Amino acid sequence: MIGRVIALGQIEGREVAALMVDGLIEDLAMETDALGTGAILRGVVGRPVKGLGGVFVDLPDGQSGFLRAPKGLAPGQRILVQIAGAAEPGKALPLTQRLLFKSRYAIVTPDAPGLNVSRAIHDEDIRAELTALAGAAMAGASETLGLILRSVCEQASDEDVTQDIAQMRALAEAVLADLTGGPELLVDAPGPHELAWRDWGDADEVDDSAEALDHSGALDQIEALHRGEVKLDGGASMWIQATRAFVAVDVNTGADTSPAAGLKASIAAARDLPRQLRLRGMGGMIIVDFAPCPKRDRHVLEQVLSKAFRADAGEATMAGWTPLGNFELTRRRDRAPLAGWPV
Numbered sequence: 001m002i003g004r005v006i007a008l009g010q011i012e013g014r015e016v017a018a019l020m021v022d023g024l025i026e027d028l029a030m031e032t033d034a035l036g037t038g039a040i041l042r043g044v045v046g047r048p049v050k051g052l053g054g055v056f057v058d059l060p061d062g063q064s065g066f067l068r069a070p071k072g073l074a075p076g077q078r079i080l081v082q083i084a085g086a087a088e089p090g091k092a093l094p095l096t097q098r099l100l101f102k103s104r105y106a107i108v109t110p111d112a113p114g115l116n117v118s119r120a121i122h123d124e125d126i127r128a129e130l131t132a133l134a135g136a137a138m139a140g141a142s143e144t145l146g147l148i149l150r151s152v153c154e155q156a157s158d159e160d161v162t163q164d165i166a167q168m169r170a171l172a173e174a175v176l177a178d179l180t181g182g183p184e185l186l187v188d189a190p191g192p193h194e195l196a197w198r199d200w201g202d203a204d205e206v207d208d209s210a211e212a213l214d215h216s217g218a219l220d221q222i223e224a225l226h227r228g229e230v231k232l233d234g235g236a237s238m239w240i241q242a243t244r245a246f247v248a249v250d251v252n253t254g255a256d257t258s259p260a261a262g263l264k265a266s267i268a269a270a271r272d273l274p275r276q277l278r279l280r281g282m283g284g285m286i287i288v289d290f291a292p293c294p295k296r297d298r299h300v301l302e303q304v305l306s307k308a309f310r311a312d313a314g315e316a317t318m319a320g321w322t323p324l325g326n327f328e329l330t331r332r333r334d335r336a337p338l339a340g341w342p343v
Contacts, residue, residue, distance in 0.1 A: 003204035007216040008193050017196035018218035019203075025221040027200065028279050029192035032336045035063070036189025037083050040099060040175060043183050045070075045077045057081060057095055060183045066092040078179050083189065086281065086333045094333075101172045101187075104198050105153050105164040108172040109146035120151035133158055137165040145172060152201050225279055225338055230272065236265035236291070240276055242339065246285040249273065253291045262293035263300070270304040274312035283314065283333030287326050301327070 005020040011030070019027040035041075043057040043065060054068040057079070065081060073079065081095040101108040115134045117127050130149050138147055147169075153161050175186050190198055193208075213219040230238040235254035240247065251269040253261040269290065277283065290301060298321060305327070309316040319328040 004202075005216055006196050006200060006203045006206045007212040007218045008196065008206070008208040009210070009213040009218075011213070011219075011222075015192040016213060016218075016222075017192040017200075018213060018216065018222070019196065019200050020216050020218060023217055025218055025279060026275065028218075028222065028225075028338075029195045029335075030338075031192055034086070034336060035059075035083055035093060035185070036336075037085055037334055038100075038102070039083045039185060039189040040101075040187040041065075041081055041083070041183065041185050042179065042181065043079055043081050043095070045073045045075055045079060047075060056092060058183050059093070060185050064092045065095040067095045067097065070097075078181075080175065080179070080186070085283070086336045088284075088333075099172075099175075101168045101175075102198065103164050103168050105150055105156055105161045106168045107148040107150065108165075108168040109148060110172060110176060111144050112146040113143055114146045116146070116148045118149060118151040118153070121154045123154070126154055129158075130161070133161060134165065137162050138169065141169060141173070145169070155202065225276075230269075230276055232265060232268040232272070234261075234264060234268075236261075236268060238269040238272070238276070240280065240282070242280075242282055242337070246287055247277070247282050249286065249288040251289065251291045262291035263297050266290040266293055266301055267304050270301055271308050273305070274308045274314070274316070277331055278312060278314060278334075279338065281333070281335045281337040281339075283331040286329050286331060287322075288329070289326050305329070 002022055007018045007020060009016050014031040016031070017029045018025055041059055043059050046056040046058055048055045054066055055070050055073060057065040057067050059065050065083070067081060079097065080099060081097055082099050084094045084096040087093045098112070099110050115131060115138065117130050121127055121130070130153055134147050134149055138145065147165065149161065171187065178186060207216060209215070228239050228241050230240065232238055234256055236256065237252050237254060239250045239252070249269070251266055253265045273288070277286070302318070306318060309318070314334050315332040317330045319330065321327055
């Protein structure tokens, strides 16, 4: 299937959304029981942990979050926080005080003033029109509220964009004024279908039929993601295994024994690695054992990896090569791991 297709469906009664690009799954969202990334809560500051450089925050239903590098907070103080990613079982949820109120067209940014239009919109006339529209929609708002207009605004009507800004502004103002009471969920994270509408932009087709996941090929590819092996071109393969401490990646050349086989397999793995980690919900420390190739070619792999992860939404840091010839990097855990989802 050619083009961008958003397939909406369910697996074992849970919402699922898959973004397919030319028949290949590019992004995936599945419903979980945990508080999702992007949820906004009122929490109560707990004890500081100097060794970790942060504080624990009491959240609803006895849950706990961890806030790094807090400033001017005292135990017992009520604060607004947003879930910044997924946590391993038994660990505190990562939190941030930099709230974002996101919708399809607009993002309201408390404590980050200014009116901004997505850089993906290049037409200067459209940018000027959107800036004027944003100024009118945010007139009278607190000077601490900022606004970002997303790239899909380029194809949207002024009415739709204005309405979206008004809704996000009203929500932000209501939440920011709600600091009374104990820990409480104030804005839930979007469900998979809502997230697809909000964050995946325009598509050539949106299929919400009962067989959408099957017809698009998403179902088979989701099942394949539960296996560790990833087939690469030329018979090469990549194995991805999550351990308690880190994610291990092993690249193999397969039957190809030519002198360039190691570099070719490693380049193919490097290009696909961000997508594989994103779809599997894997993050933290990642150690890659690339296929054997000369040391002089390592800079090529570094360039391919850096370019691949720059295009990925997950924040990644390249740590470099170890003395044993492995490559280390870290990636932010931005969603629950696929291993906890039904097949």
